[in-house]
Amino acid sequence: MKKFAVMFVMAMLLPLTACAQEPASKWKEGTHYKVLDKEATDKPVITEYFSFWCPHCFQFEPIVAQIKEKKSDGTKFNKVHVNFMRFTGPEVQDDATKAMLIARAMKQEDAMNKAIFNYIHKQRASITGLKDLRNIFVVNGVDGEEFDKMAKSFGVNSMLRKNQQQIDEYREHLTGVPSFIINGKYQPTFTADMSFDDIADLIVWLSEQK
Numbered sequence: 656m657k658k659f660a661v662m663f664v665m666a667m668l669l670p671l672t673a674c675a676q677e678p679a680s681k682w683k684e685g686t687h688y689k690v691l692d693k694e695a696t697d698k699p700v701i702t703e704y705f706s707f708w709c710p711h712c713f714q715f716e717p718i719v720a721q722i723k724e725k726k727s728d729g730t731k732f733n734k735v736h737v738n739f740m741r742f743t744g745p746e747v748q749d750d751a752t753k754a755m756l757i758a759r760a761m762k763q764e765d766a767m768n769k770a771i772f773n774y775i776h777k778q779r780a781s782i783t784g785l786k787d788l789r790n791i792f793v794v795n796g797v798d799g800e801e802f803d804k805m806a807k808s809f810g811v812n813s814m815l816r817k818n819q820q821q822i823d824e825y826r827e828h829l830t831g832v833p834s835f836i837i838n839g840k841y842q843p844t845f846t847a848d849m850s851f852d853d854i855a856d857l858i859v860w861l862s863e864q865k
Contacts, residue, residue: 682857689842691828696839699730699862702821704834707751707768708742712833713776716769721855730862734768735821737832747782749815754788756814757805761797770795837861 684690701722705712723732736755738748751771758767770791774780782788785806793799805811822829825836835843841861845854 680860682860686844687846687857688837688844688861691825691836691840691842693825693840695865699727699838700733701726701730701858701862702733702735702836704735704737704822704825704829704836705832706737706740706742706748707755707771707775707782708740708748709832710776713772715833716772718851718854721851722858725855725859726862727859730859734764735818737822737829738819739822739826739829740832743782747784750785750788751782752818753785753806753811753815754792756811756818757802758792759814760805760808760811761801763797767792767795767797838864 682688703719705715707713719732726732734755736748736752738745738752740748754771755764755768758764761767771782771788774791775782780787789799789802789806792802828834828836828842835858837843837858838861841864843854843857843861845857849857
């Protein structure tokens with residue numbers, strides 16, 4: 656009877672021991688992220704809201720590279736270019752969005768995004784419209800006529816409308832950029848003591864939450 660009692664107690668303690676051994680996440684709701692009152696996406700997706708004119712977004716690009724490297728293969732990474740920054744007018748910002756989407760359609764998004772960032776922040780040059788953006792593409796090896804064709808295409812203009820819809824849906828939560836929305840419902844908040852690795856790890860961890 657005594658042996659049975661000991662075995663019973665041990666059996667009861669096993670689940671508690673297993674729970675105690677599970678590592679607690681260092682990321683805490685309210686400190687490192689917010690849960691938005693939004694429906695979660697069907698599949699994991701990391702969405703970065705950014706502006707080519709934002710110096711912090713430019714400096715954030717190495718972290719974006721880390722996130723892309725660390726995320727799972729089944730997690731999509733999506734950039735949404737915003738048009739509400741005060742660096743330049745909304746029309747020019749929309750032209751930059753279209754340029755990004757043209758590059759996406761050409762499967763040259765990373766290279767052309769880098770070229771636009773460098774044009775603004777390293778060369779200190781001004782963008783006044785789509786013509787200047789076209790020149791950036793041409794200098795970087797893109798055929799000008801192909802750029803013009805893609806700029807008028809149904810596919811690119813559909814993506815442009817979707818980009819705006821994604822801004823409109825989360826506009827109340829976008830007080831600045833860069834800002835991330837993960838799986839449609841999580842928004843990371845970065846603290847001063849976080850390293851680049853911490854930021855990337857937090858975003859990837861959120862992408863793994865339901």
